[in-house]
Amino acid sequence: MALVNMRDMIYHAYKHNYAVGAFDLVSLDFLEAAIGAAESCRASIVLSIAEPHFEHYDCELLLPAVEAAAQRASVPVAIQLDHGSSLASAISAINRGCNGVMLDASRQELPDNITATRAVVDMAHRCGVPVTGEVGYVAGYEGEGALLHPGEAAFTVPAEAKAYVERTNVDFLAVSIGTVQGRMKGRAKLDFQRLKLINQAVDVPLVIHGGSGLNEEQFRKLPSMGVAKINYYTALSDVAAEAMRRRTKANPDGSFIELKRDVKEAVGEEVERCLRLWGSAGRAAEVLTQCRPWAPVEHLIMHSANGHSEQEVRSLIDEGKRLLSVMPGVRSVFTGESINEAGARRFCWQVRLTDPRVLDGHGDYPGFARFLKNRFQGSINDAVTVDYQVI
Incomplete structure (x- = not known):
């Protein structure tokens, strides 16, 4: 590259x-x-x-x-x-x-x-x-x-x-x-x-x-x-x-x-x-x-959503994708559901960013900040977050 x-x-x-x-x-x-x-x-x-x-x-x-x-x-x-x-x-x-x-x-x-x-x-x-x-x-x-x-x-x-x-x-x-x-x-x-x-x-x-x-x-x-x-x-x-x-x-x-x-x-x-x-x-x-290579950062979140209906989870994911997709520095958003029903964490978000600082500044975008506080954080369980960069 x-x-x-x-x-x-x-x-x-x-x-x-x-x-x-x-x-x-x-x-x-x-x-x-x-x-x-x-x-x-x-x-x-x-x-x-x-x-x-x-x-x-x-x-x-x-x-x-x-x-x-x-x-x-x-x-x-x-x-x-x-x-x-x-x-x-x-x-x-x-x-x-x-x-x-x-x-x-x-x-x-x-x-x-x-x-x-x-x-x-x-x-x-x-x-x-x-x-x-x-x-x-x-x-x-x-x-x-x-x-x-x-x-x-x-x-x-x-x-x-x-x-x-x-x-x-x-x-x-x-x-x-x-x-x-x-x-x-x-x-x-x-x-x-x-x-x-x-x-x-x-x-x-x-x-x-x-x-x-x-x-x-x-x-x-x-x-x-x-x-x-x-x-x-x-x-x-x-x-x-x-x-x-x-x-x-x-x-x-x-x-x-x-x-x-x-x-x-x-x-x-x-x-x-x-x-x-x-x-x-x-x-x-x-x-x-x-020169530093220009390589994307992958922000990965895996979580469960116990106690919420499928419709509620779908609504949560749709809103999150809509807000993330227009945030500066977000290259793409992938969301998925585990095909293994026995998995502890059924849902996944893979957000490709231009730089790690992108999510550090999410508070500058009131709609996304409100979404995290009012909907996302109270609706997920057992969350694991990892950031990766291409090597």
């Missing part, structure tokens, strides 16, 4: 002056290409799902594939929600397998941005998940980016970045220094002096959105100024589309499979180019030794 703690991964890059690539995925071709490229050049990688893309695919179907690919990879992998729009989005992403989330409240006024981000940070940290926040606004220029990120860009103000990080406790900070979402015409004019001042003002890894369109000199300079993660999508979309156009031109009557035959290779080549350029290549073994 090479799914690792995302905070450990990004801080390793931050301390060693290179940048990890976070590549937005829109299909299995992109997923397989990204993993294959990272393994080819032995680099860490962040597999990213962007909420603005959810209208094009069902993230609940894609995320299990992303998680499976990460778990069987031979290089360090993390999974992030990119451009999450709300606390609810962040909770959903964590419960479905993301071990890093970004809240994009950058278009709000700074006090509102801080309030929204702080709520996500408080929740995510109880789940063991790091959070990226953003100060300043990276707008779209043309293509998909212009549609998904409308309006005018707003550069990050160093003093505001400092206040934001101190008040939100974010793990990583996305900044606006001249990049754009989508395609850029001509050469990007990056404000490196601004980036230097931001890096001096905050003590967290910095993140660049809108990596497509930068040149090699700019990319090589960014990690020396605190940038430890670069988000990248538009260039991948463009090389994939160009590969399909070439196939269509050569074979206008080709099938869907025939026309997309070169997509995976094209995307993989671009991902690998970026990973080598940003300094990630060749570091996989080193990073694996210094």
